[in-house]
Amino acid sequence: MLKHLLLAHGTRRGGLNKRLVSHIEDVMAPHEAEFSIAFLESETEDAYTVIGRLIDEGTEHIIITPLLMLPASHLKKDIPEIASYFRSSYPRLKIDIRPALSNHPLIQEIVRQRISEAEKKGATGIAVVAHGNPDYPEAGATLAAFTETLDAGYPAHPMTLYGDPGLEEVLTEIAGRYDHMIIVPLFLYDGVMTDKVKSVIESLNLHTSYEVTPSLDFDPLLGRVIVDHMDGQLM
Numbered sequence: 001m002l003k004h005l006l007l008a009h010g011t012r013r014g015g016l017n018k019r020l021v022s023h024i025e026d027v028m029a030p031h032e033a034e035f036s037i038a039f040l041e042s043e044t045e046d047a048y049t050v051i052g053r054l055i056d057e058g059t060e061h062i063i064i065t066p067l068l069m070l071p072a073s074h075l076k077k078d079i080p081e082i083a084s085y086f087r088s089s090y091p092r093l094k095i096d097i098r099p100a101l102s103n104h105p106l107i108q109e110i111v112r113q114r115i116s117e118a119e120k121k122g123a124t125g126i127a128v129v130a131h132g133n134p135d136y137p138e139a140g141a142t143l144a145a146f147t148e149t150l151d152a153g154y155p156a157h158p159m160t161l162y163g164d165p166g167l168e169e170v171l172t173e174i175a176g177r178y179d180h181m182i183i184v185p186l187f188l189y190d191g192v193m194t195d196k197v198k199s200v201i202e203s204l205n206l207h208t209s210y211e212v213t214p215s216l217d218f219d220p221l222l223g224r225v226i227v228d229h230m231d232g233q234l235m
């Protein structure tokens with residue numbers, strides 16, 4: 001028996017995970033896909049608990065689709081460790097892990113939509129800001145490739161909160177080239193990370209105007225992105 005598991009980051013406390021479940025179910029509703037949802041951080045619905053439940057139900061094959069933008073620590077280390085634990089405990093169990101969501105062309109389409117909805121003033125530059133991780137340069141390389149092929153009609157620059165290229169350094173360096181910056185947070189939803197992006201930018205005292213757009217914010221197109229990853233169409 002095959003089961004699909006959508007694995008989000010989540011949080012151990014508060015009501016965020018319940019809201020995430022609601023948002024995920026909303027974007028997936030038009031696609032009639034069957035799936036379970038688990039979190040990397042949760043007191044009750046963590047990946048170990050949910051996968052254990054699926055095994056108890058007789059599942060022999062689990063496809064994990066991480067709801068993550070870039071290949072950093074969670075996708076390269078944490079999730080493979082989860083899969084390794086269950087493979088060693090249940091030798092007949094098959095577990096597949098899908099790649100990060102940002103390699104789907106519709107993610108770029110959502111970012112282009114955010115840019116098209118933003119105000120333009122004279123020479124305009126684009127910043128696409130992701131989480132990043134200094135220990136996983138593949139994340140920065142993936143983001144760089146993402147921006148290079150974005151084709152948004154304006155120069156686009158990759159930046160990360162916690163990696164290379166760094167948001168503070170790069171934005172300070174390039175802001176003077178433009179009359180206006182459009183800054184797109186590359187996150188699933190508006191929340192703590194998008195607030196962090198805004199806080200960092202406000203602290204820079206840039207001498208140019210800028211607008212921080214909404215994140216992907218569970219855009220309806222995300223449903224198609226997730227389904228295509230579940231089906232292995234972007235392997």
